Amino acid sequence: MDLLGQLDGAQSKGKSKDAELAKAMFEGTKEYRKKLKMPDLNEYSEKIKEEVDDESFFTFFDDEIGRFYFLRFLQDVHPVHGNFMLQVGRYVNSVHEKRVIAQDCIDTFVLAVTEIWGGEDPESILEAYDAGTKVVPKPGKKSARQNAKNNKLTEAKRIVDEAVAKLAKSTAPDLLEDMFIALRDDLDTYWSAFKKSKYLDLYARARTMESISVSDDDFHQFRVLGVGGFGAVNAAVKKDTGLMIAIKRMDKKLIKHKNRYKSCYTEANALQALSSRFVCGLHYCFQSKDEVCLVLDLLHGGTLSYLLHQKKKVSERYTCFFTACIIMAYEALHSKGFVYRDMKPANVLIKDNGYCVLIDFGLAAKMDTALKGKCGTRGYWAPEMVKGDQYLFSGDWWSLGVTLVELMTGKKPFKKKFQKYKHTDDKVKLCKGGALEDVIEERNIEAKLGKAQEEENDGRDSNDEETDEEDEEEEAKKNKRRSSVRVIGGFDKVVESTVETEAALELMEKAIAENAMLSPFAASNTALEGGMSRLLKLFSVVSFEPEVEMIMPGEFATFFMIVLEGTLIEDDVKHGPGSLLGFEGLFKDNYHREKKVVGGLMGGTIGIMLYTDMGRATAFDFELFGEMSKVIAKLHGGEEEATLGQLKASVDEFGDLDEHKEASHPEERFIAAQKHTQKAIVNEEKAKALSNSKQRDQKIYLTQEVWAKKELLSRECVKFINGLLTRNVNDRLGCGPNNFSKIKEHDFFESTMTIDWDKLEEGNMSAPYIPKKEVNAKEEAKMKTFNTAGMKKLTKEDQEKWNTWDWASKEYFQNEMASYLYEQWGQNESKKGKAGGGGGGGGG
Known part of the structure; x- marks a missing residue:
């Protein structure tokens, strides 16, 4: 298949994968399911039953699984009451068809209230249940419930009207909460009877699954x-x-x-x-x-960086809501003593309801002591990190400010080079300039948590899904060839193994099995005992990256190689494991390469042998040299004896070794000298680069101003960002006592859009942006x-x-199991034909 055909095929496959995932996310997962196998009752479940016996009804009812089984018991005792409350529970725990279920509850609520409050008291209902008979009304006497019926019906109609108005806007988690509360009265009357029922056993059995890995x-x-x-x-x-x-x-x-x-x-x-x-x-x-x-x-909503990539800029209204969500996440984190340290758009993920959450906590730290040193991703570092000051939670607020600027302007305010902004009338300052000598560290920091633990982790290679455009531009300018083979001098390649011996042996064994010509070196061959290990003493084993240029036309030939893993492509011809390439220079004087060789799409591993090392082989392993020569001679073609003679003459010229010198050939002496001095050169260059990098970073993060166009940001938004991008930690917004109360009261959360913090925390505030029902992620390819x-x-x-x-969350397991149980209940009720009847049970 040609390249365009391959690309079309990859795109088609990508779309197919997206369609499969989208269908599962938005339509259900039935086709991937297998039957849930409940465990038998055991010692653990008996222990759970004993614990329940000591619990209060209200504690048990707060347990998601416990509530389900209690309502199943209630359904047996009082079908209308139990059915309706199970249907409300199904709405809360469902993923699909929430609107249908909610409408069913709205349609049947008044009827359910009429029957529940027009009937007998729970005590009478239980008596009849225990006796296996129907409830018989007592003549001439109204129950306590019947006396309250009119008031309950008036309340029920009000609840329905409010629910209809709410449903027109969204399927909020609390949509049916008032209905549930209205029917919760007197449920504790059934508690003793429940504990004697089969449903306690079913509950205990379901709970045992939380311990299964x-x-x-x-x-x-x-x-x-x-x-x-x-x-x-x-x-x-x-x-x-x-x-x-x-x-x-x-x-x-x-x-x-x-x-x-x-x-x-x-x-x-x-x-x-x-x-x-x-x-x-x-x-x-x-x-x-x-x-x-x-x-x-x-x-499924994708990250903020994906949203930014799609929209180029994110509106202030959207950004305000996302910021409020991030502040709530910070509050949860900081209150538990964790500092995040990696805030950036790629680490904020949008939910299907438009709320956003923090992901990727690999660089988080528990605040046992103060911290010191850079951590996070370049561009989002706080000034105190770069300066080397101690810090607590302050860096999280700075990086939030950087994130907001990036979202609303579409540009990163701090890059790898110092940026000079043009001050024009249509721009506004978001971050004031500073001086290297400014004092910015938090006051009395050691008194709060003790002396800092130092840590350097810039996170530049970690967790960021999006391509760094700066790196891309830099790479294009340098036009470097990326390779695991280091180029030294103008005429040869010096290599050092990057693969451990044990792993190299494993790869070599597999490669030899792929090429019958290499069978003399197989572990099973007794004629050349230990041939594979002996071969590795001459080969340098290195990994290579996808599409890396290994050989270029015009280069002077100094080595050949064997593919151990992956593929190499030589002028569009693929060479897999066991293939030998690059040996032509052993048969021609002063040979320069004619074909281009690059790494395959998945990268891989090769073994490299310098021509000069072939010469060494004649000195310390003549037998091995003989076998390798035969393989190369066969590959080169021509009469074997003449080819072997030509190869031996070439190798003699490359490897005329002196007994008392490690390297006598001019090329070998160059290699030995380079190996001897290379470490010192590299260390010196690293130290110099580190010093230059530190000075550059300090200039950027401690002194640079940031400006943006006025039209992009409101005055309150500018003030908010100014507060976050304040270099002095003692004055920075979000730092200091009562920090969360103060930041929530900022005008930004009143002017751009009104944030109701209580509703937001409960998940009952409508988000301004709702992601599309599709796979919001970069193409897998x-x-x-x-x-x-x-x-x-x-x-x-x-x-x-x-x-x-290995670990399981009790809370999330309960939610998962409850969702499953309500879903199964709904399906069973639908099959029984009870959907929509008497507070019913179907609705989907």
């Missing part, structure tokens, strides 16, 4: 939604309950390679400690042999991939570091 087998995987520093996030459905979730997969090798165990556990611990609608919920932690995984809320072939293998000790990883 999950694995990859429990999920059906959909497309990748994003890529972070350690792996990918993909959408998935839990097969037994049908819950749509996101799985964040982190590669254990990458974590080991970057030594980031702490950040993974910090993220899990922070999410476990938090329970907020403004923080992405963590349902489960589980692991496989190669990955550790977080099972999170699936939020455009996301980066990871190559861990060259990294150290995982040991038993590495795996033991994850012994405490």
Whole structure:
């Protein structure tokens, strides 16, 4: 297939994956489900029953699963009462058809109230239930309920009118709350009877499932939604309950390679400690042999960076609401003693109702002491981080200010180079200039939490899904060839292995199996004992990136290579594992390359041998040299004896070794000298670059002004951003005592749009922006991939570091199970033909 055909095929496949995921998210997951298997009653469930016996009714009723089974019992005792309350519970826990269910409840509420309050008292109902008979009204005497009926009906009609008005606007979580409250009276009368019923056993059995761990087998995987520093996030459905979730997969090798165990556990611990609608919920932690995984809320609205990419600029009204959500998330975080440290548009995800949540807590820190050092993503660093001051929560507020500027102007205010803004009448200042010597550190910081723990983590390679345009421009200007093979001098390539010996042996063994010509070096070949290990002593094994240029026409030939993993492409011809390339220079004097060789789409690993190392082979392993020569001779073609003779003469010229010198050939002496001095050169360059980088960063973050066009921002918005982008921490908005009260009272949240903080916290405030019902994420084909072939293998000790990883959230499990139970109940009621009847039970 030609390139255009491949691209069309990839786009078609991408659209198909998007369609599959969108259908599951917005229409249901029935086709991916398997039957939920409830466990048998056991010791744990008996213990749960004992605990329930000591609980009050109201404590039990707050338990989502407990409430469901109590209402199922109520349905048996008083069908109309139980049916209606189960239908309200179904509305609260449903994902699909909420409007249909809500309308059914609105239509039947007055009828339900009429029957419930026109009938007998709970005591009489229970007597009849225990006796297995119908309730018989007592002649000439009204029950207490019947006496209250008229007042209840008046109240019911008012509730219905309000619910109709609310439903016209949205399906808010509290839409049917007043109906539920109105029918909750006297339910505790049934408590003792419930504890003797079969429904307590069913409740205990369902609760035992919260201790069951999950694995990859429990999920059906959909497309990748994003890529972070350690792996990918993909959408998935839990097969037994049908819950749509996101799985964040982190590669254990990458974590080991970057030594980031702490950040993974910090993220899990922070999410476990938090329970907020403004923080992405963590349902489960589980692991496989190669990955550790977080099972999170699936939020289809996309990140703020994706929204910005789509719209170029985000309106002040939208931004105001998003900011209010972020402040609520900060309040949840800071109150638990966590500082976030990675605020940016790519780490804020929009929910289907237009609210937004914080994601990615890998750089969060528990505030046991003050902190010191850069952390987060370049461009969002706070001045106190860059200066080297101690800090607490202040950096979160600065990075929020930077994020708001980026959203509303479409540009990052702080880049890798100092920016000079033109001061014109149509612009307004968002951040005042400063001086390097200004004192900006928070006062008395050590008295609050003790001396700082220093940490340097700039996060530039972590978690940011979006491409950095600055990096892209810089790369284009430099026009560098990216390669794992370092170029030194003008005529040869010096290589050092980047793959551990054990991993290299494994790759070599697989590559040899792919090419029959390499069979002499196979582990099973006794004629050349240990041939594979001996071969590796001459080869340098390195990984390569996708589309990297390995060989260019016109280059002087100094090495050949064997493909161990992935593919290399030589003038459109693909060469897979076991292929040998680049040996032509061994047969021609002063040979320069004629063909271009680049890495394949997925990257891979190669073994490289310098021509001069072929010469070495004659000195310390003549037998190995002989076998390798035969392979190369066959590949080169021609008569074997003549070809071998030509090859030996060429190698002799390359490798005329002196017994007392490590390197006698001019090229070899150059290589030896370069290897000897390279570390010192690199270290000196690193130190110089670090010094220059520090000075540059301090100039940017401590002195640079920021301006924007007046037309983009209201006066109150400018004032709000000015407060956040104040370099002196003691004067910065969001810092200091009563900080959340003060920031919520800011005029920005009154003038742009009125934020009702109580309604927002409850999830009952309407959002100004609702994302489209589609997969709001970058195309999967455009996301980066990871190559861990060259990294150290995982040991038993590495795996033991994850012994405490597997975990399940009781709160999220209860919500998941409750949603499943209400859904199953609704389906069963519909099958029985009771939908819409007597407060009924169907509605979808």
